[in-house]
Amino acid sequence: MLDDDAARLAVGAARVIIAPMAAQAWAAIKREVVSIFAWDGEERALWVEQQLDATRQDAVNGRLDQSRAVGKWEGLIEDLLRRHPEVGGQLAEIASVHHQESPHSSTYNQGDVTGRQNQLHVGPGGAFSNSGDIHLGDKVDNRKNFNFRLGAGIAILVLLLGGGVGAVVWGPWSSPGADGDDLHTFSDSISHWTPISDAGIPADHSIRSIVCVSADLCWMPGITQNKGGFLGRFADGKFTTVSEVAEAPPMSVACRMPTDCWGGAPTARNAAWHYDGKTWQLAQGTDNGIELSRLEFFRCDTTAACVATEDDESCKGAVTWDGTSWQRLPEHDWSGGAQCSPHCPEVTSCDFFGADTGSHNPSDWRLRNGTWNKYADDPAGITLSDAIRSTCWSPGECMTLYTKATGPSAKPDRVVFAIDSRGFKKIAGLNEGFPEDFYAFGLTCASASNCFVFGATADNGSDPRGAMWHWDGHSWQTVQLPAETNFVYEVSCVDDMCLALTSTNTGVVLLRGTADA
Numbered sequence: 001m002l003d004d005d006a007a008r009l010a011v012g013a014a015r016v017i018i019a020p021m022a023a024q025a026w027a028a029i030k031r032e033v034v035s036i037f038a039w040d041g042e043e044r045a046l047w048v049e050q051q052l053d054a055t056r057q058d059a060v061n062g063r064l065d066q067s068r069a070v071g072k073w074e075g076l077i078e079d080l081l082r083r084h085p086e087v088g089g090q091l092a093e094i095a096s097v098h099h100q101e102s103p104h105s106s107t108y109n110q111g112d113v114t115g116r117q118n119q120l121h122v123g124p125g126g127a128f129s130n131s132g133d134i135h136l137g138d139k140v141d142n143r144k145n146f147n148f149r150l151g152a153g154i155a156i157l158v159l160l161l162g163g164g165v166g167a168v169v170w171g172p173w174s175s176p177g178a179d180g181d182d183l184h185t186f187s188d189s190i191s192h193w194t195p196i197s198d199a200g201i202p203a204d205h206s207i208r209s210i211v212c213v214s215a216d217l218c219w220m221p222g223i224t225q226n227k228g229g230f231l232g233r234f235a236d237g238k239f240t241t242v243s244e245v246a247e248a249p250p251m252s253v254a255c256r257m258p259t260d261c262w263g264g265a266p267t268a269r270n271a272a273w274h275y276d277g278k279t280w281q282l283a284q285g286t287d288n289g290i291e292l293s294r295l296e297f298f299r300c301d302t303t304a305a306c307v308a309t310e311d312d313e314s315c316k317g318a319v320t321w322d323g324t325s326w327q328r329l330p331e332h333d334w335s336g337g338a339q340c341s342p343h344c345p346e347v348t349s350c351d352f353f354g355a356d357t358g359s360h361n362p363s364d365w366r367l368r369n370g371t372w373n374k375y376a377d378d379p380a381g382i383t384l385s386d387a388i389r390s391t392c393w394s395p396g397e398c399m400t401l402y403t404k405a406t407g408p409s410a411k412p413d414r415v416v417f418a419i420d421s422r423g424f425k426k427i428a429g430l431n432e433g434f435p436e437d438f439y440a441f442g443l444t445c446a447s448a449s450n451c452f453v454f455g456a457t458a459d460n461g462s463d464p465r466g467a468m469w470h471w472d473g474h475s476w477q478t479v480q481l482p483a484e485t486n487f488v489y490e491v492s493c494v495d496d497m498c499l500a501l502t503s504t505n506t507g508v509v510l511l512r513g514t515a516d517a
Helices: 004-018 023-040 042-060 066-083 085-101 105-111 148-162
Strands: 192-195 205-207 211-214 217-224 229-235 238-241 252-257 260-264 272-275 280-282 295-300 306-310 319-321 326-328 341-346 349-355 362-368 371-376 387-394 397-402 415-420 423-425 438-447 450-457 465-471 476-478 487-494 497-504 507-514
Touching (some): 004 042, 004 066, 004 085, 023 042, 023 066, 205 229, 211 252, 211 487, 211 497, 217 252, 217 260, 295 341, 341 387, 349 387, 349 397, 387 438, 465 487, 465 497
Parallel strands (some): 252 295
Antiparallel strands (some): 192 507, 205 217, 229 238, 252 260, 272 280, 295 306, 306 319, 319 326, 341 349, 387 397, 415 423, 438 450, 450 487, 465 476, 487 497
């Protein structure tokens, strides 16, 4: 539950968002709101921008239902504040600064902001502040200065970008991994992790995900310090930038096969890319009535299919790819549903994971034989807000990681579920063996007995330590990482090799995982 100050803040900011105002003032508000929601990732920020545009258009055309609009934005802001309370200060500034610019300022009285929460921001020379300046290299009480449960990945982004070195951002739409012939098959004996020296990643390049398609080729999309995008190619131990996508670099990449990859560019509207094994080319025209340039947020779980959505981070407008053509999935009413994580191991068999907005129980919407059916569960009283990472290797055979779990049997911010043909499956040991202070950032699996879960620990408020565990079908085994590893953000595996995106006190480090030392 949010405290009274935070609840009032959500109402106040929501009223500002829907208030009629001059175009210039609205543009300023939109920029600020989008930047705040970017704490949930670039894709989430794009989705919010689209929702803001729709709200603005309804207001201009006189179609805005103010009560519903306030309720919608209040809910979105409250959800953001639960995960990232440190953005409260920025939201308070929106409610207060722009309050005076609205010709209907009296409507804000009910939503006056009476308190502000701490705000994490970049200071001079790479410092960041949260009620006190902390500089790169200083010893940090991370329990106080990072909200580990809600914003550790973003906090390290601020730290590393400010310090002039590469950084990382993870997001629910990054591909969980790819491989050479079968995109989700990798060895279950990968246990040795060593740093890759002199990878050649420019200091101002911030990698947001890794997708490996073979043992010697991985794609790395990201952004630069000046907010420009790039697509990196990591081959033979060296990083280079793909020049042919420079006009609108994809922010996420997914591959069905090494010769069939897709990239979405949410920072550049109407730009999707396809890789045929030789070059990246803009996807243009239509396919079965689907406008290819509008496709974004690609995910490929198997060699049989990929799934994408159209201009939206929600489940709406979902389409699947079989390697030859795109086809639209049967329509479904997603109103009231939570942000979803789509998986389609086959072109007509899909699992869309999320959580009910009312009960917050985990949900799995399944498409089988042209019909959507819902599988939901409330295991041991656990409630959730969304699934951050899921992997499916065949229809109805998946693992999904929820990182915002509460309830009597939930560990801090993390619970893992196995999925089978009957729905959510309770497996002994699947949520045991982790320390209380483990904060999970992601999960990747090749099968029900071969998974990695990764993130960071912070024992008794100490500095973060990168952490990873391997699931063998019975229990989680600790993976030994270099002692200097602070965070593990992304892991992509193929055949007998994995690549992990990690950070240390000095910057980003790529770790190579192999079966042999």
